[in-house]
Amino acid sequence: MRVIEGGVTAAAGFTAAGVNCGIKTGRNDFAMVASDIPASAAAMFTTNKVAAAPVVFDKEQLTKTSFISAIVANCGVANACTGERGLQDARDTAAKVSDTLKVKGEQVLVCSTGVIGSFLPMENILKGVELAAAQLSRDGHLDAAKAIMTTDTKSKEIAVEVETAKPAYRIGGMAKGSGMMKPNMATMLVFLTTDANLQPETLNLALRQAVEVSFHRISVDNDTSTNDTVILLANGECGGEEILPDTPEFQEFCDALKYVCIELAKMLVRDGEGTTKLIEIQIKHAASDADALTGARAVADSYLVKTAINGGDPNWGRIIAALGYAGIALTPEKVTLHINGAPILQENFQQPGTRAELRKLLATDTIVIVADLGIGDGQCTFWTSDLSNAYVDINAKYTT
């Protein structure tokens, strides 16, 4: 497997476009991703009970078909808390895509990100569909990735080629936003494409595995938005045979998909609001994988750990305290901690190194914390950001 250029259009048969439809000024605000032929689709949506209209609509669509031809997404307005009118706006958007691209009405998914409680400016949206459809191309991946940015400071895309497969196939993707973003600029959106050949049920298995170890293992501010959506399309245009579950080929596909998802997930964290450091938390030898995940999340969500890392403070007491209140099996005397490879806490609370030495460990922009609980075989890797003044500024001072 090798990393290649091309993002969401790296795989054969996919085109994309990003255009300005007038919601925002001076930047792309409307994206389209299309497959030459209807593609097997798998998707995961927010668990927030206040689900936005496009989420409700897409779920309905996927009860009608498991094959999708196009996805459109706008930024600026989330179309959340908009009731029946919001749902109708989502339907009208999809109908316009269907008409314009000459694809079946149920084979279109729509996504939105932006302010909660406002209605979509439908004139702009419908114009966006026309403009984007006219510009669809293999080169449109970056324009599309830029069109879904909100407070993101960088567009986020990646692609890989699995060259060991015969024939080789590609998996690419683009993403925006980590956790809840700028005031009401909710939403993580992730669009993934592949020209590998998988049936929807198989694709769904692969997506759930990959999301579990990537997008479900990151947090910036622990909010779950009303619009979170991950969509994976597989059109089989690499020309290869169908990949079936429980085969080495399926495992190879899953590994490549996990790589793509983990890299996108880390990009999301690193570009989180006010993030200055990516924090990777590895929990080892927990009583179970579930305990490891719970413990990692407690450390990741601790304001005190996040501010300490922001300040370059090797404050192991905050890490062990977070593990202590996580509600997992823990024998405090057995816990050992490493930061960026150096031991900072050994068994029975022995503390090697001086504070000055430890502070030097935190001068990097990626911080790897390894907590070994010394109990069982459970493990987990989780990513989070530090907590900075910039985060507070972005979220307190920006006025909706």
Place this chain on the structure above:
Amino acid sequence: MRVIEGGVTAAAGFTAAGVNCGIKTGRNDFAMVASDIPASAAAMFTTNKVAAAPVVFDKEQLTKTSFISAIVANCGVANACTGERGLQDARDTAAKVSDTLKVKGEQVLVCSTGVIGSFLPMENILKGVELAAAQLSRDGHLDAAKAIMTTDTKSKEIAVEVETAKPAYRIGGMAKGSGMMKPNMATMLVFLTTDANLQPETLNLALRQAVEVSFHRISVDNDTSTNDTVILLANGECGGEEILPDTPEFQEFCDALKYVCIELAKMLVRDGEGTTKLIEIQIKHAASDADALTGARAVADSYLVKTAINGGDPNWGRIIAALGYAGIALTPEKVTLHINGAPILQENFQQPGTRAELRKLLATDTIVIVADLGIGDGQCTFWTSDLSNAYVDINAKYTT
């Protein structure tokens, strides 16, 4: 019931002192609270599995007796993650108090707050016991309250007199710290005293009820420290008859105790690190009280709600999104929201008022958010703080 002066020594038969024993410079760092006679005791401790030595020690003490004569507490060093030596230090401290005050060894409780992973400077601590014992007085309540402060900017004490009881009795208390504080300056410590006459089992019932609706209903940064401790002593020196469970007198006592605890809890939040606003969250008509508490906590713990309030932004989308991911029964269309008495969201997402009008509602230093879920009879009141740049500064830039 009326509010009176006197804090932890307002009740008859209690004395207190706060002294400098040399851990800190230029301020009190060691507190003692004593009862003339062994008092019925009830206590609650941190649920953090990394429990500090004084917590482990106090729990042991309370298996030996339910009557306590004195409590001592130091700031600066938490005596947490200190193993057997830390436990011995706690024992030695209690033994010194026992010798000095001529009380039984098992009738002494010890508390610590400060840096995790350092040993107590026992020479200072033992000197502190002698100094404090020599200064015990009815006037010592404020000195004691000051001695347990860490990043607290104000000492916190309150007392009430229940004058409707015959004879009247008093309940007073002092507290420090809300949530985890300055780097490793863990700990909420609360010492409560009353001259009402209750047996330990009855006192324990009352304390659990009061803590449930006060200290368990606040969060600043959602961390649970290694040292959290709440102790209530009742010495019966008002001269009244024993208050028995399931009586109107017990209910009256519980109500007064809840008032004291809620007022102290609100002081803790208002003096939380970097707090500029006290946020009171009332959830009404949830499916159950448990759902109301879960929903209130989700709103209280949302970085986005806390930063919005800090910035004076009437961002109802963040509040309803937090309720949405709380995992409680919710029909989004039914939710109504009020801020400081004014409606900001009505049924079916109707939004009365303009942003400018709503912003004016947030110009106060106490913000009351009422979320009516319109489902059942569950309710809860919860308090939290806003999230400010000062919080980040305190926790990132302070070097341990």
